[in-house]
Amino acid sequence: MDDAPLHRLHEFVRPSSEELAALRNAAADRLTLDRKQAIRRQGDRVNEVFFLVSGWVASCVDTANGRRQIVKVHLPGDLLGVPSICLERAAESLIALTRVTADAIPLRSFARLFEEAPRLGFAMFLSTQQERVMLMDRITSIGRTTAPRRLAALLVHIHDRLKLIDERSGESFELPLTQEELAQATGLTAVHVNRTFQELDRMEIIERRDGRITLTDLSALRDLAALPPRKFVREPTWLGSD
Amino acid sequence: MDDAPLHRLHEFVRPSSEELAALRNAAADRLTLDRKQAIRRQGDRVNEVFFLVSGWVASCVDTANGRRQIVKVHLPGDLLGVPSICLERAAESLIALTRVTADAIPLRSFARLFEEAPRLGFAMFLSTQQERVMLMDRITSIGRTTAPRRLAALLVHIHDRLKLIDERSGESFELPLTQEELAQATGLTAVHVNRTFQELDRMEIIERRDGRITLTDLSALRDLAALPPRKFVREPTWLGSD
DNA sequence: CGGAAATTTGAAATCGCTCAATGATAGTGG
DNA sequence: CCACTATCATTGAGCGATTTCAAATTTCCG
Numbered sequence: 426m427d428d429a430p431l432h433r434l435h436e437f438v439r440p441s442s443e444e445l446a447a448l449r450n451a452a453a454d455r456l457t458l459d460r461k462q463a464i465r466r467q468g469d470r471v472n473e474v475f476f477l478v479s480g481w482v483a484s485c486v487d488t489a490n491g492r493r494q495i496v497k498v499h500l501p502g503d504l505l506g507v508p509s510i511c512l513e514r515a516a517e518s519l520i521a522l523t524r525v526t527a528d529a530i531p532l533r534s535f536a537r538l539f540e541e542a543p544r545l546g547f548a549m550f551l552s553t554q555q556e557r558v559m560l561m562d563r564i565t566s567i568g569r570t571t572a573p574r575r576l577a578a579l580l581v582h583i584h585d586r587l588k589l590i591d592e593r594s595g596e597s598f599e600l601p602l603t604q605e606e607l608a609q610a611t612g613l614t615a616v617h618v619n620r621t622f623q624e625l626d627r628m629e630i631i632e633r634r635d636g637r638i639t640l641t642d643l644s645a646l647r648d649l650a651a652l653p654p655r656k657f658v659r660e661p662t663w664l665g666s667d
Numbered sequence: 668m669d670d671a672p673l674h675r676l677h678e679f680v681r682p683s684s685e686e687l688a689a690l691r692n693a694a695a696d697r698l699t700l701d702r703k704q705a706i707r708r709q710g711d712r713v714n715e716v717f718f719l720v721s722g723w724v725a726s727c728v729d730t731a732n733g734r735r736q737i738v739k740v741h742l743p744g745d746l747l748g749v750p751s752i753c754l755e756r757a758a759e760s761l762i763a764l765t766r767v768t769a770d771a772i773p774l775r776s777f778a779r780l781f782e783e784a785p786r787l788g789f790a791m792f793l794s795t796q797q798e799r800v801m802l803m804d805r806i807t808s809i810g811r812t813t814a815p816r817r818l819a820a821l822l823v824h825i826h827d828r829l830k831l832i833d834e835r836s837g838e839s840f841e842l843p844l845t846q847e848e849l850a851q852a853t854g855l856t857a858v859h860v861n862r863t864f865q866e867l868d869r870m871e872i873i874e875r876r877d878g879r880i881t882l883t884d885l886s887a888l889r890d891l892a893a894l895p896p897r898k899f900v901r902e903p904t905w906l907g908s909d
Numbered sequence: 910c911g912g913a914a915a916t917t918t919g920a921a922a923t924c925g926c927t928c929a930a931t932g933a934t935a936g937t938g939g
Numbered sequence: 940c941c942a943c944t945a946t947c948a949t950t951g952a953g954c955g956a957t958t959t960c961a962a963a964t965t966t967c968c969g
Contacts, residue, residue, distance in 0.1 A: 437753070467895065486807040489893040494807035508799040511679065513898045516800045532905040539789050546788065547781050553795050557750040558758045560802040565728040565736035567810045568854030572957075603915060612810025617957055619917060635966090651731040653709065656755045663774040814925070845947060859925055861949060877934095 430478065430501040430590060434548040436555070438660060444542040451538055452476060452528035460601075464519035464527060465506065471515050473529045475505040480525030481601055484508075484517040485609070495610035496560065498522070498579075498602070500586055507553065510535070523601045547664070555657060562652050567612040570651060572621045575611040578650035580631065584640055597639040672720065672743040672832060676790040678797070680902060686784045693780055694718060694770035702843075706761035706769060707748065713757050715771045717747040722767030723843055726750075726759040727851070737852040738802065740764070740821075740844070742828055749795065752777070765843045789906070797899060804894050809854040812893060814863045817853040820892035822873065826882055839881040 432448065434440070440448070455478070458464060464475060467487055477499050484497040484505070496517065499505055509515040510532060539546035559582070566578040580600075587594045604622070605615040613621070625631045630642040630649070640646055674690065676682070682690070697720070700706060706717060709729055719741050726739040726747070738759065741747055751757040752774060781788035801824070808820040822842075829836040846864070847857040855863070867873045872884040872891070882888055 484803070486803050486895070488807060488811055489890070489895065490812075492811040494803075494810045496803040496806050508796045508803065510903075511793045511796040511899050512800065513900055516803060516895070516897065532903070536789070536906055539785065539792070543781070543785060543788075546785075546792070547778070550781070550788070550792050550795065551753045553792065553799065554750045554753040557795065557799055557802065558754065560799065560806065561726070561728050561736075561738040561750065561758060564738050564802065564806050564809060564854075565730060567806060568736045569730055569734040570732075604917095605915080612806075614958055615916085616918090616959080620957090623917090648731070653729070653731065653758070655758065657753050658755055661752075661774070664778055846949095847947080856926055857947090858927080858949085862925090865949090 432476075433502050433504065434545065434552045436589070436657060436659065437551040438544060438548040438664075440542075440545055440548070444545045447538055447542045447545065451530045451534040453531055453534070454529050456525075456527050456529060458521045458525045458527075460521050460523055460525075462521050462525075464521065464525070465515055467515050467518040469515045471506070471509045471512060471532070473531050474507050474510065474535055475519065476528040476530060477501055477503045477505055478526045478528060480527075481522040482525055482527070483520045483522050483602075483606065483610070485520055486517050493609050494612070495606060496563070497556075498583060498610060500583075500590055502590060504549075504552075522606065551661075558655060562655070566650070566652060572611070572613055572617055573624055574649055574651055575613065576607070576618065576621050576625065577630075577646045578652055579607065579611055580638065580640060581643070581647050581650050581652075584643070596641070596643050597637060599636055600638045601636070674718070675744050675746065676787065676794045678831070678899060678901065679793040680786060680790040680906075682784075682787055682790070686787045689780055689784045689787065693772045693776040695773055695776070696771050698767075698769050698771060700763045700767045700769075702763055702765055704763050704767075706763065706767070707757055709757050709760040711757045713748070713751045713754060713774070715773050716749050716752065716777055717761065718770045718772060719743050719745045719747055720768045720770060722769075723764040724767055724769070725762045725764050725844075725848065725852070727762055728759050735851050736854070737848060738805070739798075740825060740852060742825075742832060744832060746791075746794075764848065793903075800897060804897070808892070808894060814853070814855055814859055815866055816891055816893055817855065818849070818860065818863050818867065819872075819888045820894055821849065821853055822880065822882060823885070823889050823892050823894075826885070838883070838885050839879060841878055842880045843878070 456464065464482065479501050482499040482505055483495045484499065486494050486496055505519050505527065506515065509517065566575050584596065587598055604618045608615045608618045611618065622633065626633065630645045632639040632641050698706065706724065721743050724741040724747055725737045726741065728736050728738055747761050747769065748757065751759065808817050826838065829840055846860045850857045850860045864875065868875065872887045874881040874883050
């Protein structure tokens with residue numbers, strides 16, 4: 426009956442059943458969108474956040490001169506649009522990368538969660554810090570590394586997150602991003618992403634076949650990415666006993 | 668007696684005197700460091716966060732192949748090292764850009780703030796979302812724009828933040844970053860930062876003289892940066908009346 | 910099957926990097 | 940107060956990674 430994926434904050438605390446109920450109740454209506462459609466657009470008034478039930482979504486920032494950066498690729502279980510709650514108008518567009526279903530959570534309900542389930546609030550705080558670390562790593566990858574490393578970092582990142590969602594997920598998965606979208610995520614050009622893919626192919630550390638990608642040599646790919654390893658805490662001791 | 672700058676979360680709520688007291692009490696010991704010294708290093712065990720009392724600090728991520736990205740330039744009033752609370756080992760090094768004084772806040776005390784002053788907790792949540800937006804904008808700047816635009820974006824960003832701290836601060840200020848450090852922040856090379864500065868000089872939108880920089884044509888600089896305008900909310904209505 | 914979208918290829922241009930050297934500035938100790 | 944040193948800023952030349960533009964091919968989808 427409840428087909429919802431595990432919420433991201435399960436990574437940090439194990440929510441009680443009341444807390445889970447509070448989360449469920451917060452959602453107002455459910456959206457369904459096709460690939461390429463916008464859940465909401467940069468500049469829109471901020472009235473809600475979204476819980477991604479199924480499908481992939483990109484958070485995009487568009488510059489004044491019409492260039493688009495994908496700042497985050499969201500997988501099921503993610504909260505979408507949270508950064509913009511501190512703004513009057515949305516910082517990012519939320520664009521469906523696949524067919525998507527998402528639940529809208531009005532800001533008022535979202536804020537109430539913090540009062541009604543403070544532990545959950547703190548878990549969300551931790552989860553946000555995790556997002557910050559991932560953004561920092563992404564900046565580092567884009568700012569300081571070459572195209573093959575950037576692509577490697579993105580692939581490894583997605584791989585690791587898929588694994589977190591589904592333990593059975595292996596080194597082979599569907600990658601529903603076009604090369605144009607991969608370019609927007611890595612700060613490159615579609616053309617150059619294409620050539621870089623071929624380079625990784627040639628090095629035999631990845632394989633591509635009809636929309637699927639296989640990370641043939643995951644550790645080589647990880648080395649190439651050159652990002653520091655990140656080990657996230659679960660139920661940190663300093664959180665206190667209660 | 669209390670020379671501490673306004674805490675960043677003042678941007679979102681006006682804390683009560685009890686809340687301010689709780690904040691003050693959370694701090695354990697005060698550190699003083701010289702330029703170039705590390706408050707704490709990437710990979711260190713995470714035991715505390717820091718409140719920056721005076722001076723500038725850079726949050727840096729180092730790649731496995733020895734390159735450094737400055738992911739954030741901190742000004743007085745900032746909390747330092749918060750992203751790493753979700754990790755066992757620090758994601759970033761905190762490097763003093765000037766002579767610095769900072770208060771260490773043990774994680775246990777930091778967590779207690781959320782229980783004792785929940786409104787403050789929510790303000791910190793909002794403040795973190797603001798950080799996320801700024802990281803997203805930085806990624807966009809680095810991933811999708813040219814060197815002059817990146818430098819413009821950084822300068823405008825710092826200008827705006829200085830203004831927030833001190834209303835009297837104008838378009839002219841000390842910039843205590845070397846060109847090497849500016850390069851690490853913008854994803855460029857020191858050499859190229861130098862040439863880009865000369866270009867901005869020639870365009871007469873900035874002026875440089877002994878460590879000071881003047882944003883001669885702020886709006887031109889803003890246009891050049893090409894980042895979307897961000898208007899942060901104060902005391903959002905959806906936060907509820909109490 | 911037809912048309913649109915996505916991938917791939919090639920060639921040329923450009924932006925930013927590397928390397929190496931020179932100047933400028935500031936701090937240090939004699 | 941000056942010589943000495945280290946750090947930082949600046950310059951030049953050549954190179955290389957990535958972009959741009961344009962076209963060809965393949966894949967996807969209705």
